[in-house]
Amino acid sequence: MRARRRKIGDVVTVQTLAPVDGGQAGPGGVAGGEAAGGRGPLRLPVALVVAVLGGVALLVAFPLYGLWWAAPVGVALLAVAVKGRRLRSGFGLGLVAGAVFFGPLLAWTNMHVGYTPWILLTLFQATYLGLLGLALAWVSTLAAKRPWVWPVGIALLWVAQEALRDRAPFGGFPWGRLAFSQADAPTLALAGYGGAPLVTFAVAAAGGLLAYAVGEMVVARAWARGAAATGGALAVMVVGLVLPGTTPAGPVVSVAVVQGNVPRLGLDFNAQRQAVLNNHVAATVALAERVRNGQAKQPDLVVWPENASDIDPLRNPSAAGAINTAAQAIGAPILVGAVLSGPGEGESRNAGIVWPTDLAPGAQPQQMYLKQHPVPFAEYLPLRPIVEPIAQAITNQAKLLRTDFVAGTAPGVLTLGPAKVGDVICFEVAYDDVVRDTVREGAQLLAVQTNNATFDESEAMQQMAMVRLRAVEHGRDSLMASTVGVSGFVTADGNVHDATGFNTDAVIVRDLRLGSGTTPATRLGAWPEYLLTAAALALLVAAGVARRRRTVPVEDTGQTATA
Template identity: 85%
Template sequence: MQTLAPADGDSGPDKTPGGMPTGADTPLRLPVALGLAVVAGLALLVAFPLYGLWWTAPIGVALMAVAVRGRRLRAGFGLGLVTGAVFFGPLLAWTNLHVGYAPWILLTLFQATYLGLLGMALAWLSPFARHRPWVWPAGIALLWVAQEALRDRAPFGGFPWGRLAFSQADAPTLALAGYGGAPLVTFAVAAAGGLLAYALGQAVGARAWTRAAAATGGALAVVLVGLVLPTTTPDGRAVTVAVVQGNVPRLGLDFNAQRQAVLNNHVAATMALADKVRAGQVKQPDLVVWPENASDIDPLRNPGAADAINTAARAINAPILVGAVLSGPEQGQSRNAGIVWPADLAPGTRPEQMYLKQHPVPFAEYLPLRPIVEPLAQAITNQAKLLRTDFVAGTAPGVLTLGPAKVGDVICFEVAYDDVVRDTVRAGAQLLAVQTNNATFDESEAMQQMAMVRLRAVEHGRDSLMASTVGVSGFVTSDGNVHDASGFNTDAVLVRDLHLGSGTTPATSLGPWPEYLLTLAALALLVAAGVARRRRPAPVEDTGQAASA
């Protein structure tokens, strides 16, 4: 009689004491698995703003894991890809508002590929986890962190949008950011999902209700552990900060064509604030923050723009952090900058402090491999005129002195990158200012970005703010709560006291090490799973002689 080893290389299904298969590790029928993959993507999606149902993130993790468990590698990849497409497509829909569908579809599929790789890795791991109950939930959590670590870095510096951690701004798990940053928050969410996946297997497949209940309780404990963790509170003096959201005449990619009107809007709003200060209606600010692209006319080269900003700074009698686009340093290059504009700038002199954005966005602010990519980019975006200038990256953290405060300047998408924000705090930032321009996107993108600001505030124990051209602007205290948030696509001036911080959270001190260690653990599990596969028993060849019953 012919005896064959299982096709996936494991040692067969778990058995009850009576020797019957439990069914906990039996792959689902493909139509069922495909349906679960779709629902997993939807569950991940609604965890993020504008929906904000943070508790669905672990459910999405669990459903994807259940869908791929016990499958061949290519099936695991395909199911993960489906989950990724369903998740990233709507999440990143704001990228298609003004450049057409092709870039959005390409970005969606590219990001979904990482979840495909995750699905493949989970399928690879599942035979190893068959007789090791702890491996499955732990492996799910570790592999999610590893997947995000790769996606956040490759290629061209990565694209961290859609990290599990960024869905947790309203969740108890947010407190974990202060202890291990975004990677620890992702690990906790995925660990809760892994425990739910294990519970589903035990309940539905094995009918092991006690183990299913224990795993579900464990998932709940992981999600709620943040309720007992303290957050770091800034210990310094209070400073009064004003955020000016000047708005734009109209949303869209022709934002640069409106640059004089946009600058005028921010000057006028600051002048109006100065009138209210003189009338005693508003407290005198210690510093003012304008958003990214508040002056797309280079004020270091254009006397008219410089005079307008000078007028606003003198009127408000406080330094202004001006988001500006600077020409050069060479032909065909630009710089995305935050410039400290003093109220007492002497005539004919230039501001001395500025921050240059360190992480320009590939394909939006510069074209990598330009000779190859430019013809393709022009063909799929139909926006050739937007592709002629590359933004040059800065090389130093954005710690700027504005009045009594050392402000950590972070520009737009940089808030998604752990190292950019962490290096800014380590360099001495007492509060964080995120300058952004959402004029080419929509409210969902702005709210997703605000969720990142909330995580960074908790991660580093710093009061923070987001200043946008069109919204959403607002203040975030170090506990992650948002205050005085503006509306979208409107003008607003916000004034609030924030506290300066000098302390260091465990996350700031540990830096990237939690992510490194969790990723190494994930790789070790994959290697162990590979070794176990190589040691599987070889199939017994059929010799043509039937074994006796």
């Protein structure tokens, strides 16, 4: 490190040129450990390897791998890679880690639409980790002088990054949040106190403590501080073991989930829509026969998955008649996942319809939920005049883009027999507000209707992990009903029961307990995320102030120097 001094009147200006990006000097740069013994950032080739390893660690924390403890390791590796670097290097290293992470995690998106959309989605999502890397590099200035800022800052910036990614653009895409890797971890219990943002904060804080420990033990040889930080990381990851959960205290209801399966996987599953509907009707009628023979318990309600009827049963008498047959046979209301035509030309709606057992001929069901958060570029095209020609050029399924799904406007609270069910359709389970609103409106259990026929088992398992977090977050027994799997029940403690296989037909029945109370997370709503994000923004401002020249005394002249 070297300094330039120039005198202006009675003021001596000192500009520090610190080694950055592999030892090269640059104006205004701050080495990651300059304040503690002159330690600088990793050499760029080493930092690149560390960033790649960080992306790998993040990836294996999620299903199908399920190594939840690797999540804080991934956080730590990315932080170590970017600490003390120039902003553009921080962004680049974060982008690399993000591509390594999101590419395999989202590989199920390329199964039937080609590689281009998958690559574009991967790079777009990786950009958010690039911004995170840039922010971490920015905060390095402050962390160099105040080491305690580093682990706290890492945790806050992770939450802020996810808050942005979950919302922008076009409603965001929350897949790959740190919280969703923790379905089997003690940290899952934190969901009941602050939702997914608090779980992410805890995992990232543990990673931040590990990053701090690496600097203390490997670079500074401060073994005691490093060991204390490592112990702190372990404590954060296991604190959920001592936190009490919420157990539903309401009456027990018997719930059946019908997984009718499809003739073949792929985007053309809806070309087989009559067969898919027939599968679910036949499976329900077969369950009714088993009930009559004493081989199965009579359910109080039945849940079919998303896309169980892609023939609009409100307009097609034959489809309505088939569902009527199933409801009357089983003697219980059915929550039917259906695609409805309209309301306008070129528009559709993704719906959950309550089909009663006593529907009169020609009458229509009175309760339905319309999906509030259609998936951009999958269920509708944003900015269609601009985007449609591009989408047609990069996907081999352009004909599927001609219809836009219209969003609903009300939470999915539906009465099925003795239960008020919070209906959530497919990817909506990833969005905090969609699930939370159903519970606040009185849902006693949660039902996630989904169709995984266009994806694979890894996507289904990632989605099931989200259901598990939501069950704990709101203290509600829950279920996931899929056309092809994985379907299953999730109790309020996050445990999965009676999970089905993938690409099979199955019917599962289980007693669930209705919930009526609210968890701290339900009551607090989005406030934990708002407060943590505000703290992250304040930290970025403080880091900016720390980067400005500050006034220090010059001993040999008694004058003032700004550095």
